[in-house]
Amino acid sequence: MSEQTPVGPAIKLPILDISNPDDSAVGKTLLEAATKYGFLYVDSKGTDFTAEDVQRAFELSKAFFASPAEDKEPCRIQSNNRGWSGMHSETLDPEHQRTGDFKEAFNFGEFASGKAQQPLPKVLSPHEDEIGHFADLCTKTCSRILKLLALGLDIPPEFFTARHDPCQGPTGCTLRYLYYPSISAPATASYDHTVDVRAGAHSDYGSITLLFQRPGQPGLEILTPDGTWAPVPVEPERGNGRESVQPGFAFPPILVNIGDLLSYWTDGLLKSTVHRVVFPLSERTGKSSQDRYSIVFFCHPLDSTELVPVPSEVVRRYREGKGAGSAEEKVGFGGGAGNLEPGKRALTAAEHLALRLNATYDFRQAASVA
Template sequence: MTDTAAPIELPVIDISNPNDPAVGKAMLDAAAKYGFLYVNSKGTDFSAEDVDHGFGLSKKFFASPATEKEVCRITPNNRGWSGMHTETLDPEHQRTGDFKEALNFGDFKDGKAQQPLPESLLPHESEIDGFAQLCNKTCNRILTLLSLGLEMPEDFFTTRHDPKNGPTGSILRYLYYPSIFSPATASYKHDKDVRAGAHSDYGSITLLFQRPGQPGLEILTPEGTWAPVPIIPGNDADAYPFPPILVNIGDLLSYWTDGLLKSTVHRVVFPLAEQRSPNPQDRYTLVYFCHPVDATELVPIPSGVVTEHRAKTGGVGVVGFGGGAGDLEPGKRPLTAQEHLESRLAATYGFTKEE
């Protein structure tokens, strides 16, 4: 592990005005350089109470009995509960599954979940849907700004992510990572085992909500080293009503822009500071994975900025797409967003195509 590496410094962007081309350019520059950035929590529609309540529901669920969780075990549609070691995000290098539990919520319809809910969360269905809607609204602001930065119509990405146009692969996820001294993790060697294996995200953009004092996220730098990501940039907690939302670019935006936007590899570890702490904390996070409408075809976007990038670099395709965005063979149709997601889930969970 590389716990002595210096924390990475990422920009904090105010998205309160999603129609400002200057903010779009700043967003684009950060996404192209790091693939990660912070969104100032003051510039969103979330209140500190919204976020606190989301974490409270998450802790309530993960503290519930295993028999209750089993009722909503994860299925191939990527909805439901996955227990400890169920996911293997880096199957090539991990000797055991991830040290975490998760609960995934798919699209809600008319305020109702389209999946079984555990008993502990049944009274809170509308609140969970409300939080997911706030996440979606925040993603739309970010996608609008990225469209402006790419000198494209501002609704180019948002229309392709609008659930009114069909089902999406978007997921609200509760995550629980036990501390290093938890009975669930204490018998393993944490210089090798990680809480979440090295991976890039599958969709367009990801929102990550974190709690102070619960570190662990690292990103892979261009130099090939792992750098910790601070929960609060500059450690100035008083500047924000709650820790800024960490945003990262997923595979699809990287693919759509022929590698201009970085889908950066990242992981979650047991930090050295936690191993030395007499009172290590469990880590809880709330995550929103923003995916396009299932039927969206993954074809190059008509951006002059991307064309210029391709001319300079030759284009850098995302693994799994068979090269750059312009390399589709004659007679072959493009992949859809749903097909891409299914292929990534099969590798993570071992689901078969038939399932």
């Protein structure tokens, strides 16, 4: 999965309307996309977000990353996965990266009664309510998607949402601001176009991920089954060939992808697709130079959730079709939920997240050895 892995044409993903989370037909369509691609778009008109919500979130993100390092340092990321991580702090693909990711990030943990449960930098602290509101809208959107996936799997509609309800206890849900400087920025002075990427190849750790992007700021690629990288458009084409940001559309569709836990829960039926963020070809060839900003919401179950098999006939038939013990998705702690060894306790969601984070951050690796 190195820089030399071939890059193919842009992938075409479905754009779904999730305005009715009780529509079983949409659930089936959502399930089909999640099993085929692991990625899909959600039409912004089918969510509770307004254009102002998204625009404001990007404004706050940009203001934070433009603030001086001395304002960021007191909020440096801690073992609870909250706070600021500076340039090269993360290495998502250590096997193929010579240096850490060319990005900065700020992680918000869960908000309680609209209040952050972590220190906020001074540029963001006056806007705590706005940030908490945005995180709440993300949670509501994820709940719609999870309910539709349950309908698609022919399991009780609340199977997933009940296991993601923040009112029942802490979860690993994280709202993240991301900043990827352009090639011309001082932070990328050591850039080597033959190996360096903005974010290394990886799959996401949780259940589902929401990705908000800005028009004209590409870079995301997914690894296809044939072993090539496929760029994912920020502004996908609709059936009439026009891009989505047209009058009547608030902002680009929200990109959604399946994480490791849903793949694990369904024994690999739902695809947790490997993806990365690269410097676009236009930057590498000197035709343009632009920073990339994105906002991500990582949806995770309750920390105490045991990762046991989903009681779905759809999953059972899939498992039988591919043969027992041959899970296509080998998550970090081994195999699909349907292959849990007799007498062996299922991992919890919190334990799974800790394992993945320990592999990403050097300071967590050191702490786990000490």
